[in-house]
Amino acid sequence: MTLKELRTHFTGEIIPDADNGKTVTLAGWAHEIRDLGGITFLVLRDRTGRAQVTLVKKKIDAELLEIVKRMSRESIITVTGTVKAEPKAPNGFELLPETITVVNEAGSPLPMDTTGKVDAELDTRLDNRFMDLRREEQTAVFVIRDTVQKSIRDFLEQNKFVETTTSKIVAAATEGGTDLFPINYFDREAFLNQSPQLFKQMLMSAGLDRVYEIGPIFRAEEHDTRKHLNEATSIDIEMSFADHEDVMELLENMIVYVYEQVVEKCHKNLAVLGIELQIPKLPFNKYTYEQVLDIINNEIPEIEDKMVFGDDIGTQAEHLFGEYVFNKTGESHYFIIDWPTETKPFYAMPYEDRPEISKSFDMMHRMMELSSGAQRIHQHDMLVESIEAKGLNPDGFEFYLKTFRFGMPPHAGFGVGAERLVMTMLNLDNIREAVLFPRDRKRLSP
Amino acid sequence: MTLKELRTHFTGEIIPDADNGKTVTLAGWAHEIRDLGGITFLVLRDRTGRAQVTLVKKKIDAELLEIVKRMSRESIITVTGTVKAEPKAPNGFELLPETITVVNEAGSPLPMDTTGKVDAELDTRLDNRFMDLRREEQTAVFVIRDTVQKSIRDFLEQNKFVETTTSKIVAAATEGGTDLFPINYFDREAFLNQSPQLFKQMLMSAGLDRVYEIGPIFRAEEHDTRKHLNEATSIDIEMSFADHEDVMELLENMIVYVYEQVVEKCHKNLAVLGIELQIPKLPFNKYTYEQVLDIINNEIPEIEDKMVFGDDIGTQAEHLFGEYVFNKTGESHYFIIDWPTETKPFYAMPYEDRPEISKSFDMMHRMMELSSGAQRIHQHDMLVESIEAKGLNPDGFEFYLKTFRFGMPPHAGFGVGAERLVMTMLNLDNIREAVLFPRDRKRLSP
8 A cells, every 4th residue: 555545535625515424534733632521622634624533432442532642733643534514513524533543743842833823923933934834824825826826827828928947047147236146156156146037038039939937036135124035936027029018918917817816716725814805907007107206296295205207116105105096096906107217227128209218117016016027128239328328338248138139029028026926915914924935134944 | 009919920820721811910030031033032930930921023012022132131020911821831821921021130140050951069059049049949849848847737736736936045955965056145155955855845744745846956066968957947746645656656647648748739849859759658667776786787788887786877877777678668768666775865765674775766768867756754763863874964954854853744755857858858969958048067158
C-alpha cells in the first residue's frame, strides 16, 4: 500500500447527505480535543477544512478513547470511520471512528496558537510561519493567491500571450537605478534584476509579439512600510502593435476577470476571510495627471503638500485622492494617465504634440498603486536621447539598444505587483501577509 | 484609433478558403523581398507564420512598388490588402496589397541572418538572441515551452496542487553545499537559493498539503557543458501523505500529459522542428540502482569505469545505460530507484529494513537525468541524525527542523528541470537553446 491510499478524502470533499454511512479515511492535524466526560470530540483539520470525530464513551472501544486522550494537539493523525450527516457539526457531518492512528506526534508547548483564539504579532507569526499558515484565514489567502495567478495566466493565454522566463541575474541595472542587490558571479559583479522590463522589450524585437512573465523581482530599497517588499512577484506583460490605450483596456479586463474567477472559485475561502468581493466596473475611471493635480490642489483641503507639474503624488495625496474617487464613483480601481515625461522611466513614449507628457499610466487601487505601464519608445534614436536626458550612459544599454536598430515594432506593456493585487483584494493590513516567506530589510529567514 | 486596431489578423489566423476576398491588415517583419521583374513578392513574418504579399507590376500602384523596393529587410511593416486563396503560396494564400506602411525601418547590414539559410555558431546566436529568435525554429521552441509549463500547471491543478512562491534570497544553503552565489543583502551575507526544497517541505508542515512552484534556481557550479545552466527553471512539487511510489506515479503521468498536450496543441511548431513526438508508455520502466550496477558491470562492455555500491553513475555510464534501455524497451524515459542513502541528500527517507538504501528515484531520459525525488524523512530526530551524518551542523537548519517538531505529515516530492524537459522533448543539442537569455560561467548578457 502506498501512503496516498492512507487518505480517501479531503474533509472538504465529504458531502454529508451523499456520503452518509460511507467509510472514509481522513488525514491531517489534531486541531482540537474536547473531553466532555461522556463524549469526546476530536477535530481533524486539513487544507480544505475540519471534520469532527465523535467518540461516545459508552459505545466506543476504550483503546480508541485512550489514543485520543494521550494525543497532543497538532499531531498528525489518520482516522478511518463512518460518515454521519449531522447538521450541528462543522460542515454538516461527524465521523464515527473505527481506527485512529497517530502518524507523527507534535511536541508541546506549541510555538504559536493555531485556533485563532489568541492574537499574535505579525513578527511572531512570520517567525513561526509554518504554524501561522495552519490558521484557516492564512490558508485562504494562499489558496486565493493561487487562483489569482492561475486566472491571470488563463486570461493572457486567451489573449494570445506566450509565457516567458527571463534571467534574474543581470549585468546592468534596468533603469540605471542604484537600488540593486549585488551578486558575486564567478568573481564578476552582477545584480539581481529589479524588473524584466528590458528583456520583455527585447522579446518584442524578437517577434514573440505578446509575452508575459510572473516571476520574482528584487529591490534593495531600505524602506520599511506596510506595502513594500525587497523580493516581490511581478506580473509583467508586453504587447507588440499596441499603445497605452490598448494595454490599459487589457489590464482592466484582466483585473475584472481575476475578481470574477476568485468570486466563482474561492467562495469558501472568501467566507473564511469575511470578504464579499465587489467586482470592479468596466471601464475603469481615468484621470489625467493634470486633473489629479487640480483636484488635489483645489478640492481636497486635507492634503498638506500642494503640488506643481512634475511632482510625484505623495503617499498622503495618493491615499486621499483614492478616497475622493471612491466617494464620488463607488469604485476602488482607477487610472491616472498622461504623467509628466520627467517622472517616468526613459522608455516611456512622449506624446508627439506635447513631449513633456508621456503615454503612461498608473493603475490605482484606493489603498495604493497596483500597476504602472506605458507605450514604449520604439525608435532607436529617440530612445538614446531619452536615456541621455535621464543622465544615463547609452553605452551601458547597448545589448538593449541594438534590438531597436533592426526591426522593433511599436509596443506597450505594464507590470502589476502580485502581492499588492492580493493585498488590496483581500483588504490585508500588511503586504507580508500575502507572501509565504517575506523578505524585508530585517527578515532573511525562515 | 489605437495601435491594436492596426492589425486585424495574425498570419496564422487566415483561413485561405473562408477568408478569400476579405480585406485584412497584417503586421510584422519584412522577411524577404524578391523582385522578379514583372512581379515582386514581399514576405511578411509574424509569430504565427508568413504571408506572401504579391505585387504585379502592371496592375499595382507604382508608389506601392516603390515602397517595397526601398524597404530594408527586417523592417516593421503593416500591409492592408485582399486575401486570395493560392495553393502555391506559403500557407495557401497571398495578399493583394492596397496599402503598405513601413512603421520602423531596420538598419543594415543585419547582425545575423534570420532566413535559416546561413548557419551561425551558438555563441553568435546568443549574442544576437533577438535576431536568432526570429527564426521559426526558435520561435517554435518557446511556444512549445509555454505549452509545456501550462500543461504542467493544469495537470497539477487537476491533482489538487496549490501554486506557491518561495523566496529566492535565503540565509542558508539548502543542502549545505558550497555552490552558491553570495549576495550582499543590506550588508548581511545571503545567497541565491539553489532549490525550494526546504521551503516546500516546510509548507507540508504548514498544511498546504500539495504544493508546486515553477521558478528560478541558481547554482554556482563552474561546469561548462551542453546540459548545465547556472540559472535554471525548476518544476518543484511536494505532496503530503504520499511516498516515493505515489510521486513517481504522479511524475510519469505528468510527463505523459505534457507530451500529449504538446502533440495536440503544437503540431505546427513540431512540424517546423521536424519532430514527430512519441508519447512515452505508462508505467515507465523501473530499475533499482543495484540492477543498474549489475547491468553496467556485466552487460555493457563499452563502459570503462566499473562501479561499486555507493558510486554515482557517471556521464558515460548514464548515457550508455540509457541506450541499453532504449534498445531493449523502445522507451526513452525510465526510473532508477532505491539509491544508496549516502548518494542522496539528508532529507531522503531510508528504507526501515535496509537503511543503506533510500526511498529515492531519478527519472531519466536516455539523454540525461530529468528529475530526482524521494519520500522525505518526516521524523525530527531521524532528520537531525541524517544531517549530522552528512557532516552538516543541525544548528544552521533550526528554522527548518522546527517545522518537524509540531506536526509534520509524511511527504514526498520531486524537482524537474524545465529546460531539460524541453531539451529532451525537442532533441535540442544544447540546453541553452531552451532558454531565452541563458546564464553560464561566461555569459551574463544579453
